[in-house]
Amino acid sequence: MKIDVDFNSKKVAADTDGPAASPEAAMKYDVEMVSVSKVYDGGAKAVDEISLRIPKASYCCLLGPSGCGKTTTLRMMAGHETVSDGDILIHNRNITDAPPAERGTSMMFQSYALFPHLSALDNVAFSLKLKGVKKAERHAQAMEYLTLVQMEALAHRMPGQLSGGQQQRVALARSLITRPKVLLLDEPLSALDPFLRVMMRTELKRIQTELGITFVHVTHSQEEALALSDVMVVMNGGKIMQAGTAREVFETPGNSFVAKFIGGHNVIERDGKTFSIRADKCRLIESAGGQQMVATVTTVEYQGSQVRINLRSDSGQDLTTLLSDTRYFDDPPKRGERVIMSWLAEDEWPLAAA
Amino acid sequence: MGKRRPVSYYLLSLFFAAFLLFLYGPMICVYLLSFQGPEGGMSFPMRGFSTVWFETLFKPGGRGVGDIHNSFFRSMRMAAIVAVLTMLIGVAAGMSFRRRYPGANFVFYSAITSMVVPGILVGFGISLALNVLGLRPDWWYSGIGAQLTWSLPFALLIMFIIMGRFDRSYEEAATDLGATSRQRFQYVILPLILPGIIGIMMAGFTSSYEEAARGALNIGTGNTMPMELTALLGAATTPVMFAIGTLTTLFMFVTVIGTLLITMSLARRRQLRLVAQPA
Numbered sequence: 001m002k003i004d005v006d007f008n009s010k011k012v013a014a015d016t017d018g019p020a021a022s023p024e025a026a027m028k029y030d031v032e033m034v035s036v037s038k039v040y041d042g043g044a045k046a047v048d049e050i051s052l053r054i055p056k057a058s059y060c061c062l063l064g065p066s067g068c069g070k071t072t073t074l075r076m077m078a079g080h081e082t083v084s085d086g087d088i089l090i091h092n093r094n095i096t097d098a099p100p101a102e103r104g105t106s107m108m109f110q111s112y113a114l115f116p117h118l119s120a121l122d123n124v125a126f127s128l129k130l131k132g133v134k135k136a137e138r139h140a141q142a143m144e145y146l147t148l149v150q151m152e153a154l155a156h157r158m159p160g161q162l163s164g165g166q167q168q169r170v171a172l173a174r175s176l177i178t179r180p181k182v183l184l185l186d187e188p189l190s191a192l193d194p195f196l197r198v199m200m201r202t203e204l205k206r207i208q209t210e211l212g213i214t215f216v217h218v219t220h221s222q223e224e225a226l227a228l229s230d231v232m233v234v235m236n237g238g239k240i241m242q243a244g245t246a247r248e249v250f251e252t253p254g255n256s257f258v259a260k261f262i263g264g265h266n267v268i269e270r271d272g273k274t275f276s277i278r279a280d281k282c283r284l285i286e287s288a289g290g291q292q293m294v295a296t297v298t299t300v301e302y303q304g305s306q307v308r309i310n311l312r313s314d315s316g317q318d319l320t321t322l323l324s325d326t327r328y329f330d331d332p333p334k335r336g337e338r339v340i341m342s343w344l345a346e347d348e349w350p351l352a353a354a
Numbered sequence: 355m356g357k358r359r360p361v362s363y364y365l366l367s368l369f370f371a372a373f374l375l376f377l378y379g380p381m382i383c384v385y386l387l388s389f390q391g392p393e394g395g396m397s398f399p400m401r402g403f404s405t406v407w408f409e410t411l412f413k414p415g416g417r418g419v420g421d422i423h424n425s426f427f428r429s430m431r432m433a434a435i436v437a438v439l440t441m442l443i444g445v446a447a448g449m450s451f452r453r454r455y456p457g458a459n460f461v462f463y464s465a466i467t468s469m470v471v472p473g474i475l476v477g478f479g480i481s482l483a484l485n486v487l488g489l490r491p492d493w494w495y496s497g498i499g500a501q502l503t504w505s506l507p508f509a510l511l512i513m514f515i516i517m518g519r520f521d522r523s524y525e526e527a528a529t530d531l532g533a534t535s536r537q538r539f540q541y542v543i544l545p546l547i548l549p550g551i552i553g554i555m556m557a558g559f560t561s562s563y564e565e566a567a568r569g570a571l572n573i574g575t576g577n578t579m580p581m582e583l584t585a586l587l588g589a590a591t592t593p594v595m596f597a598i599g600t601l602t603t604l605f606m607f608v609t610v611i612g613t614l615l616i617t618m619s620l621a622r623r624r625q626l627r628l629v630a631q632p633a
Contacts (some may be wrong), residue, residue, distance in 0.1 A: 080526050101532035113527035117545045127531040129541070178531060 029053045029092075030182055030214035031060075031077065036086035038072050038238075046072040048238035049086065054182075054231055057212045059205060061225035064235035065261065070218045071186055073235070077216065078107040078184050091181050106180035110187045112171040114159035120146065120170045121155040127178050145173040148207065165196045172207070183208075185217045189224060201227060222263050226250060234258050251278075255352045266319050267351065268293075274351045280322040281347040284309070284339045292342040295319055297333050309333060311341060381603065388596035396593060407597040419594055420586050421577060428493065429579035432569075433562040436498055440505040440558030441551060447506070448513020449539075465507040473567030476503050481571035490574065497573035504568055505561040509554045516550035549617045556613050560606070 031054040038047040047069040054060045062070040075081035077088060079100035087096045095103040114123050121142050122129075128138035146152045149169035159167055168188060175183055188204065189197045205228055208215045219225055225232050229246040234257075241261075242254035253259035256267045259276035266277050286292065295311035298318075307328040311319040319341055333339050383398075391402025411419055447465075451458060468476065480500050484491050491497065524546065528538040544551075562569075566580040577585065579602070586595055 078530065080530070100526075100530045105530075107526075107530045109523045109527055111521065111523055113521065113523035115524060115527070115542055115546075126528075126541070130532050130534075130537055174527075174531070 028055055030056050030058070030090065031216065032087075032089040032092075033073075033077075034087045034089070036073070036076060036088060037084045038069070038076060038081060039084040045238050047076070050235075050238075050240050051086075052233060052240060052243060054214055054216065056214070057208075058214055058230035059208050059228050060214065060216045060231040060233065061229040062216065062218045062233050062235060063222065063225040063261075064220065064241075066220060068235040069238040070220075070233075070235050074107075074184050074186055074216060074218045077103075077182070078105050079103055080107065101178075104181035105184055106175040106178045106182075107184040108168075108171050108175045108186065108188055110190065112159075112167045114167055114171055114174070116159050119156050119158055120151060120162065123159065123170055124173045124177055126174065142173070142177060145177045146170070148176065148210075149173045149203075164191055164193075165200060168192070168200060169203075172204075176207075176211070180213065182214045182216060185215060187218055187220070189219070189221070197224075204228065222261065226262075234261060236261070252349060253351065259349075259351060264320075264322070268317065268319075275348040276351055277343050277348055279308075279320040280306075282319075282321040282341050282343045284321060284323070284333055284341060286340050286342060290342045290344055291348070292340050293317075293319070295339060295341050297335050297337045297339060300333070300335060311339070313341075384596050384599045385603070387593055388600040390593040390596070394593060396591075396595075407592065407594045408601075410592070410594050411597045411601070417592060417594070420582055422579075422582055422586070422598060425577045425579050425582035428573075428576055429563055432493060432497060432501065432573075432578060433559045435494075436501050436505055436562035437555045437559035439498065439502060440509045440561075441555045443502070444506060444509025444513055444554050444558070445551060447510050448517055449543075451514070452517065462510075465510050468503045469507045473504060473565075476500065477568040477571045480568070484572070491572045492574040493576065497569050500568040500572040501562045501565050504565055505558045508557050508561060512550065512554050512557060516547050520547065548620060552613060552617055556610070559609070563606075 031052070033050055033052045035049040035051050036047060037045065037049050039045050050069075050073065062073060064070045072081055076083050077090075079095070079098060083096050087094055089095065090104050093104075095105075100107070114120075115126065118126065121139060124142035124145055125133075125138040128141060133141075143152060143155060146155050149172050151166060151169045151173065154162060154166060157166075159170070162170065168191075185204070189200055192200060201224060204215065204217070217224075217228060226246045231243065232246045232249045233243045234241045234249060234254075236257050242249055242258045244252075249258065250262060250264070253262060253265065253276055256274055256276070259265040259267050264279050266279055266282065268275060268277060293313050295313040297309060298312050299310045301308040301310070302325075305325055307323050307325055309321045309323060309328075311321065313319055321341055386400065387394075387396070387398070388407055389403050389405065390400055390407060391404050392406045394401035410417065411422070413419075447461070451462070477500055480496060480503075481491060484496055489496070520543070524542055525538055528542045533541065564580055566578065566584065569578060570581055583595075583598065586598075
């Protein structure tokens with residue numbers, strides 16, 4: 001409930017329309033991308049003129065299917081990929097061509113990339129060693145950051161002796177010790193098992209809130225993006241499909257791609273118009289004055305508090321209804337049964353074609 | 355367990371046993387004959403058992419020993435220098451292939467070519483070129499150069515294998531943390547590929563130590579070990595040859611095992627550091 005309130009109060013301006021007009025406005029953003037493109041040698045366009053502003057101290061998720069350009073976008077922010085066209089600003093400074101270490105960013109790699117020949121402590125202290133900080137001093141500082149990620153007890157272990165989740169905490173500490181303005185995370189949770197994934201997700205959000213810096217997190221998991229994002233950016237084919245708060249994206253998807261990708265929506269075409277309707281707003285009863293479609297139950301998935309019913313309409317469209325368990329068990333529809341799926345016209349959300 | 359092995363298992367095992375016999379059988383003959391009695395000849399049967407041929411080998415002016423002592427030291431000196439040069443040039447060349455650059459393919463194929471061209475032709479060519487230029491061959495430039503044409507392609511291929519397995523994100527992570535290219539190499543790449551680099555040095559050492567085809571015409575005066583051995587074999591009269599064989603084998607084994615121990619202790623040092631600072 002608390003989270004809901006938070007989302008309501010925080011209407012984030014994640015607009016996608018060009019650069020900031022005044023310097024005053026620009027200061028509100030940690031990251032600004034101005035029609036940034038990435039074209040590879042062969043002519044393939046990985047990222048196609050994307051513009052994005054990420055407000056101060058926000059948790060931003062870049063979400064999309066594989067090959068949508070989200071990782072390339074992140075790597076361009078980090079400086080590990082050259083920008084073909086456009087500009088990237090961090091804290092109102094143009095860093096488009098700056099070396100990775102001079103951007104105020106730090107990147108956490110998907111594989112964590114912990115140096116296997118250095119202990120957790122030495123991994124975290126690595127950037128200080130490069131700067132010539134004395135051993136005792138850099139170890140003391142590294143220990144502070146290991147404490148932040150609750151890894152102080154295992155500081156002297158080698159990466160090979162740490163579990164995936166522990167390695168990730170060390171990688172996080174190693175990135176944070178450089179005091180980045182923006183932390184870039186490349187699919188940080190994808191290598192973890194589902195239980196750890198949810199735990200680390202909470203942890204990442206806690207640390208982001210505690211440090212008050214911007215995190216940019218690449219993911220292909222809708223659930224992850226919805227749970228974490230202050231700003232959620234849905235990408236496809238090198239373009240931004242929609243950027244906004246998680247609630248905006250979920251409740252008012254910009255086009256049918258977003259509605260389908262984000263999940264939990266039925267995208268229905270009728271009379272030449274496309275609209276989305278949330279699966280949890282659909283019922284399997286006839287409703288007077290409501291909209292309805294005749295369909296056949298294909299599968300039923302019990303999910304605990306909810307039951308997901310997959311349907312196929314007579315016109316051959318795949319549909320989904322999410323029913324609360326109580327409503328489902330009142331009158332459980334069977335596989336192969338013909339039912340009427342209904343919804344209220346006011347719950348329809350018109351979509352632009354993707 | 356309990357499952358019957360297919361016939362092919364036994365056939366292949368037999369083949370492998372034959373391979374071992376062909377590999378080590380002749381060597382064992384050499385080792386045995388090096389302990390031939392004072393009256394014994396170059397072949398079986400053994401006439402007694404003695405270390406007299408080893409004594410002959412180390413006696414000044416021993417019969418049938420030739421210039422073997424000096425040629426051994428010459429070979430060692432060359433092998434050590436070739437090993438270091440092979441390592442330095444091979445690692446640098448291997449690193450250069452981390453990025454595409456114009457002429458990269460030419461460098462690669464020319465390296466492979468020098469493995470394919472018969473060594474004796476390479477050696478002859480170098481010697482001819484020196485002649486045209488009016489230079490006298492000497493071990494420290496033309497000799498080492500000729501051997502490098504043999505050892506460097508191997509070094510390059512070993513580097514390809516090492517760097518092919520090297521996760522590029524380590525380098526990116528180092529760069530991200532502020533490392534200059536020198537720091538990146540020193541603190542991240544070098545420690546991780548160190549066992550491979552030792553391997554390259556070993557390959558350089560052995561390929562120089564046993565090399566004769568390319569070096570022979572280009573080392574000037576003073577034979578190397580393999581050349582001296584060939585010469586002695588031609589005029590072989592006593593089992594002192596076998597004593598040399600036994601000792602060189604022993605020497606190479608010691609070198610190889612020594613290198614392995616060094617590599618292993620490098621790995622163990624990391625472990626020790628862990629134990630020294632319990633978590």
